[in-house]
Amino acid sequence: MNNNGTVATLLRIFPYAKKALPRISLGMGAALAGQMFALSIPQFLLHLVNSLASHGTIAKLIPLVLLVLLMGALEACMTLLRRWFVLTPGTHVEAGLRRSLYAKLQDLPISFHDRWPSGQLLSRVTGDLSLIRRWLSFGLVLFIANSITIVIGLAVLFSFHWILGLIFLVCSVPIWFRGYRFEKEYHTVARLSQDQAGDLATSVEEAVHGIRVLKAFGRGDFMAGKFATDADSLLKTELKKAGLSANILIYLILVPEFAVGLSLFAGVWLVASHQMTVGALVAFFATATVLRWPTESVGFLLSMTQDAKTAVERFFEVIDAPVDITDPEQLQTITKPLGRLEFKDVHFRFADTAADKPDLLRGVNLVLEPGESVALIGITGCGKSTLTALTTRLYDVTGGQVLVDGIDVRDLSREELRSHIAMAFEDATLFSASVRENVLLGNPDASEAELKQALEIAQAQFVYELPEGLETRIGEEGMSLSGGQRQRLALARSVAAKPEILVLDDPLSALDVDTEAMVEAALRTVLSTTTALIVAHRPSTVQLADKVALLEEGRITAFGKHSELLATNAHYRYVISSLDEEAAK
């Protein structure tokens, strides 16, 4: 990456920092002013020392000391001002970035989330953003202010005597070379380190989420071993970073000190040969001392800038990710929702499918008339869940159309589409909230009666016996429930949403025979008026539906009543019937 790259990358953050820019510039001004006050002190020293050298008096001393005091006080005030100008806006920028990132992540399609390791997202939203804030309100401000200070300071040094100035200028040349190389080398390592930190966060997250499996197999130590390997790579990268910083720091410390050493020689010689006053020499050293910190700070400011650049890159990797499932420009709405769901020659393939493999779904044609319930049957991995995900555009079809009441789902806003269709997933996701909030997720305004009804349909009355009834917090931050209890709540949630179309992915898999029968009986009342697509594996669930559709090799190969298919379709018998084997016994 060249210099341009750094600037161009960092510039991208500015639209997000627009509001803060005026204050950041003011902060820069204050920083610069502060440095200037600091730089001015030696000028007064010059007079002071010269007057002392020529038998000064206390009376002459006092005003000069007061001036020095004033400058010093002003310098401190400027530091205060700088921080005051810059800090609060910096946190606002950070918060803004954090919000945009989250909003974007919620907007991005499932396919993005499938692909991205969770820790990489997390590390972006935490570590990276605070790096950017610190750079904006600290790194950038000081980098500019200090660079200007160094240039001005150099000019001041020249003003004492051109030879002394020249010594400093010549000595600083290696710094520029090193700095340029440093930038390139450091960037690669900084990127690596931030990515590795993300990987580490992923390991952490998975080890926590998968704790039950790890416990069940006693593999905690095994995972810790893997984690240690990852942590070790990060350690090595960090050491490389430190090595680079140390390398440039040698120059940053050595060069000014070396220059001072040379100037000591030259200065004394100049004073001895009456080309310069003692006062000027003293002031010269004082100025060099003032410049010491700005020079040394260049090192960490450079690395900070590179860290920030990497963070910005990583931020924009998410922000720039295409949202290929968006609301259409020409919005259509369903004025009178009936609940007709149609799959018309639907094709779908995952992006990473090998080129020689056929589409997962290759021409699904299926119509669910309003109020009709259809069971979707097929062997494991044939694409049932994928097909259900197409209805609410968790994925978009790669060919053909999904229509709700005759309108392509891609012509509806996602908001509207998802209000017509409610889903229950294979794995019941509950959120950290009360039972009530969880069940009413899709319909927060539902009445108490509706809530009660939904819970009854899903046979989830057990919630009334929880410690705080409907207000009991569940989900990760609350009570743990059994598998079947979770599944019933997820079912209640989809029922409570009162959609025109219900899409249920294997909704009864975790229920025992009795409960299943009760849920089915209760569900029938809902299904008499609601269109439903129900993925099923068991004959008992199939009987819930009016019709059955058989998904086979990416197509619906049979559609009809359960009994008909059973009689006519061999594959259907194979998929759904356990009688063969039972009979064999």
Next chain:
Amino acid sequence: MTMQGVQGEERTDLTKAESREIRRRSLRLLSSLVKPIRARLGIGFVAITIAQALRVAGPTLIALGIDQALPAAMKNDWTPLWLVAGAYLLSAIVTAVLQSFFIQYAARTNQNVLFDLRQRIFKHTQRLSIDFHETYTSGRVISRQTNDLDSIKELLDSGGNEMIAGLLSMIFTGIALMAQNQGAFGILLISFIPLGFLTRWFQKNTKLEYRKTRVASARLIVHFVETMTGIRAVKAFRKENANQEKYDVLVEDYRYVNARVIQLFGVFDPGLKMIGNITVAAILFIGGSQVIHGDLGLGVLTASILYARRFFDPMESIAMFYNAYQSAGSALEKISGVLEEEPSVPEPANPVALNNPRGHLAFNDVEFHYANGKTVLPPFNLDIPAGQTIAMVGTTGAGKSTLAKLVSRFYDPTHGAVTLDGIDLRSIANDNLRQAVVMVTQEAYLFSGSVAENIALGKPGATDEEIVAAAQAVGAHEFITSLPDGYNTDVNKRGGRVSAGQRQLISFARAFIADPAVLILDEATSSLDIPSERLVQIGLQTLLAGRTAIIIAHRLSTVSIADRVLVLEHGRIIEDDSPAVLIAGTGKFSKMHKAYRDSLV
């Protein structure tokens, strides 16, 4: 309320005693981290001490230059000047080299500490029991291991070395000043009074605020992780806006407390500068009058001023370090809290060896309830002879999984004991127990990584042949080979790359390869289609030969391979006999079985 472990973690209004206790706890952690690296610290310290001493010699050399070499040079004697300037250059080189060495050296030390801490937390959280994870939530554990560690990292690399360098520089500068100009030194000492007040003020205020930032950032992460984990449901139920609102509030809370601490620092740092600059002016005045009275050389005055200025130079980095220290301090508080937690299912102090386990399980007077009170399993006795295959059925929420979790020691019974081959599970070493008892949990969790890796989790170091054999045994081989990279296909996070049934097959293969004496299957086939389930059952029949097995299933088809059926209701075993007897009887199971037969086609 106590502050033991992670209790009261979100509180910020600690009493004095609690604060002290927590500080002690973090210090203990800190010192245990530092212990192994003491020698390294020593070497680093020497290097930095020399570097700083040389550096501080600078102004003295300048003073010598002005007061001695200059008059000499006026008399055309250049030797002192050569010497002084040469010494200056030499010290500059040595300083720079040492300083740079120190930075690398310190980085290595820091990274080792960080590595150590990372591993400790990771291992410790793995060691902690399920009930801890259930209440503490994954988001918080993650936050401790990411955000909190970051702030310690920041402390280590932003501050540590600079702070030590800075402190030393201050000490040496002080000494140098004292040697040359006692008056100036006196003023320096006086400046310590306001300095102390300022620091105390900063410390007191930031402590509280930093605690708040830790809590706020953990909340943020918890919410973030939950959203991303449940993103499908979020989208399907249009929870985005509600989520965003909640998140915005959390972001603002975090921003606010963060801004607070930064503002405090924004006063602290200029305050230091102000004190420093006033001191310089005062020294200038004293020194100036001394020069006027002829008590002091100009060179010494210059040196005094340079020293005074340099004395306060590192203040900023020390302040920054201190700031980072405060922040890391609160992080350390939280981390030490987690590390203080003890597993409620502890490792036995004197484990009894379990050699060649046969798999005889017994529940003696076992009673169990979860931490929140209600009894899930009222007292019961149960004996499962080695090699028996048990099917466990019952209404949802009856306590089947709970019973299974007692066997795999996710929890310890609240009363009574579970024994394996006559040995209380509580006295079997964890590793030993996990070899003997393996459970396939209700949720089939896959880790990101290849299919092969996921299967091999059941037996680290398994050969490819073993992995393939396990997959074949459960009927997963076929679909795995049809994946883009076969066994090397990455299953993505949580196994999102494969279907629900395929996930179950892979976790099944994982248990198969582990080859335990006691196998527990908690609805391990619930998402499978009937043909796959059939295959699994064939696999099971070979797998279960000579093993004790507890199979929890709602599909009664599984029951056919069982020797014995337990029917659980409200935590009680209401029926317990061979399947044939139960089916022939009139009990609950017989009814269930009839309903099941009727549902078959």
